[in-house]
Amino acid sequence: MRSGESVRVAAGAIAANRLRAGLTALGVVIGVMSVVLLISVGTGARSEITGQLEALGSNLVFAVPGGFEGGPTEGGGPSRSPFTADAIDDLANDLAGQAEVTGTLTSGEQARGPAGQTGVSAFGTTGSYDAVTDTDVTRGAFFSDADADTGRRVAVLGPSAAEELFGERDPLGQQVTLAGVGFEVVGLVEEAGTTFGVDADLQVLVPLRAAQELFGIQRVDTVLVRAPSPDALPGVVDEVEASLAQSIDEDRFSVLTQDDILGVVGDVLGTLTFVLAAIAGISLLVAGIGVSNIMLVSVSERTREIGLRKALGARTRDITSQFLIEALLLCGLGGLVGLGLGIGLAEVAEAVSPLPAEVTWWAIALAFGTSLGVGIVFGVLPARRAGRLDPAVALRHE
């Protein structure tokens, strides 16, 4: 029997039971759709986060609280950060002439300006923040370390914060009120974009010690150091470790390069994506059981037809392959529809929701390949049962 003929017969059998075939394939449709959608969202999230990190520049060294290898929160999260403003000053002195040093602490605060009031990300940082993070100041100037040390109440605004608080007005030289205290706006920074729907431009940057005093916290969340070149990175990492270790227990912080963070973030998100896809894959497995079930029903309904075909010269493998192709076709068609829906939904998610989604070829291949695999695995049992039917017995079947 030619395989083109087998496909035609299988398509005819599916067409003859359209509703039943459709309901059976629905499981495959949903499974493939979820696999594509979840992998796309996972991949999108990963590239958005890595993109953000990469935008910071590859010469960055981070010092973060806790032991990084065992997970970011082991040994205490940001709230138990061991870093202090003094430690950052010491580090800056130790690395003077070698690398730029800054530190940040973040707090969600209410800010008020002449045009209105809004919640902002309030950053406490040092005067070298713009140099370390490679942030352009579009108007005015970033505040200096001198400003920071003397506790002057000055602020630099992100574009969204400026618009929310000042509207059409020019913010430079104006007052912005943060947690009830007035700050003079001295500069505006460039646009940073949106991450997961959070507007990174809704930020207000103020001197570190002023922020600590204002928010009543002693900690500094993160220490950032920019090495002059990639070649200098390993040396800078060692220097940072040695310097911080003078005042802080070595177990309470980790020093990482951007590559370290990218690697770990990539691994974590990759694993998360895989787990989500595997859960969606379970629905494909369930769909496969449905396919197996309906194929067994089909074999039993068509027992006499199988007997007839065998009487007319069909061999066991002609019958087996006919039913296997039918199961494959059922899953393949379901898979195609699932792909269409999955890709469509991913596009919609990308367009209208804060979730980033990135449809990749390997996700499509994996999902569709799995649906065909399900067809083969779950089609084999019914197909073999059909092929093994005794023609004399099958023809007598009522």
Add this chain to the structure above:
Amino acid sequence: MSTDELSVPAALAPGAEAAAGDGAGAERNGEPVVDAREVTRHYLLGRDTVVEALRGVSLTVPPGAFVSIVGPSGSGKSTLLNLLGALDRPTSGSLRFSGRDVADLSDAELAALRNTDIGFVFQQFHLLARTSARDNVALPLVYRGAGRRERQRRATEALDLVGLSHRRDHSPAELSGGEQQRVAIARALVSEPHLLLADEPTGNLDSQTGTEIMELLQDLNARAGVALVVITHDPEVAALAPVQLPIRDGVLDQDRASASALAPAPPASGPADAEPSEGSPPR
């Protein structure tokens, strides 16, 4: 299936060399199309109940013969027909098709034998629904790998033989019972078999239509030289055959099943050198 089977001549003229499973056209020269010797068929019911559906049947069908097998319900007619049609294997005894013993043939070889040498006509027609008459007729050709063109051409020729080529695009539901059985006969003929087996071919038809179907089968037997075995419990139908074999409780009337009684009425494929001793020995 080998491709040389595709070049089987379409003509159904008497004496035409028909498709043979393993080469040698010499098979038809006198070799019986089917030769059963002391064949039994036992069915196992449950763990230890044995139904002896056939209890030692010997029967020889020479090329071109017309035999009817008649007996009451449950006498083993269908069981015998399944064996004669290579749909089943005997429990004991020897069963040969054109000299080849089924014991030596694999299931796939039996399928090929059914495909090329044997045509079936069933009481319930067994046509595929939602499938045109022509595609139904062409079905056996699908299993020898014939291309669509050739299948359609040969199916149309076979429908011509049963006088239904004008109905080739109709589905079974659009045909009368008699027409459906004609389509089934065309399907049995399309592979130019040596042997046509009909199990109660008139059982689902009124007597007028039944007579027409029997006339068609007899005509094909006489003109195309295909051996015809008709199973029936209707004595009138059985009487049409020159050789009638009563069957009862799984045994044939042995006197009448002897070789001499089974000589073809007209020697259609001319087995001039047929050995008279060939066939089941009388006991």
